[in-house]
Amino acid sequence: LQHYFIQSNLRKMVSEKESMGFDFQSFMKACSKNMALEEKKLKAFVKSINNGSVNDYQLCAWLCAYSNHSFTLNDTSALTKALVEVNQKLTVDPTWSIVNYQNTNVVGDSRNLIAVPLLASLGLKVPSIQVGNCEALEKLKCIPGYVPKMSISQMNTMLADVGCFIG
Numbered sequence: 520l521q522h523y524f525i526q527s528n529l530r531k532m533v534s535e536k537e538s539m540g541f542d543f544q545s546f547m548k549a550c551s552k553n554m555a556l557e558e559k560k561l562k563a564f565v566k567s568i569n570n571g572s573v574n575d576y577q578l579c580a581w582l583c584a585y586s587n588h589s590f591t592l593n594d595t596s597a598l599t600k601a602l603v604e605v606n607q608k609l610t611v612d613p614t615w616s617i618v619n620y621q622n623t624n625v626v627g628d629s630r631n632l633i634a635v636p637l638l639a640s641l642g643l644k645v646p647s648i649q650v651g652n653c654e655a656l657e658k659l660k661c662i663p664g665y666v667p668k669m670s671i672s673q674m675n676t677m678l679a680d681v682g683c684f685i686g
Contacts (some may be wrong), residue, residue, distance in 0.1 A: 541567050543577055550584040556594045561601040569605065607671045609678060615644045629658060631685060639682035646678055647685045659685060 541563035549556065564581075567573040573581075611617060618638050631647050638645045659665050669677070669686045677684040 541572075543567070543573060547577075547581060547584060550581060550588065550590075555591070556597055558597040558601065561597050562605055565601045565605040609646055609671065610675045611644075612679070616642065618643045618645045632658065635683045635685055643682070644678055645683040646674065647683065648674075656685070 541560070543564075546560055546564060549560075564573070568578060635645045635647045656667055660667055666673070667686055669684065674684055674686065
């Protein structure tokens with residue numbers, strides 16, 4: 520079934536190369552044939568995800584291919600390196616004690632609404648970046664003036680001034 524999903528999505532995908540020189544079809548073919556992933560192509564892939572030129576269904580197809588094939592430690596390392604290098608980063612003062620608080624995003628999980636400010640009140644810095652639609656973020660959207668999607672600059676300011684953010 521997953522093989523069918525990947526193949527049917529490959530047929531849907533546009534064969535033109537992206538403006539950045541990224542060709543999603545050839546990238547997928549390399550992934551599905553267990554070919555080594557080039558770091559340069561992985562960076563272009565991450566950039567294409569960030570700028571929206573890779574659609575959700577394309578990303579899903581790639582995730583299926585990635586999880587169903589034997590990618591090497593080098594492939595995984597190159598992907599991690601590409602994610603770190605391409606994406607924007609928070610500015611972190613070396614004197615800060617940072618807490619990496621992860622929310623499980625399951626129904627009824629609003630613990631971060633209590634845990635994040637509580638940890639910040641103890642002098643810790645707690646960036647809490649929510650992915651997808653989580654219950655806590657939906658609750659916060661009801662607060663007038665709350666901004667659910669902050670820029671990196673806004674996140675840095677909130678972390679420095681308040682000690683935490685949920686966004």
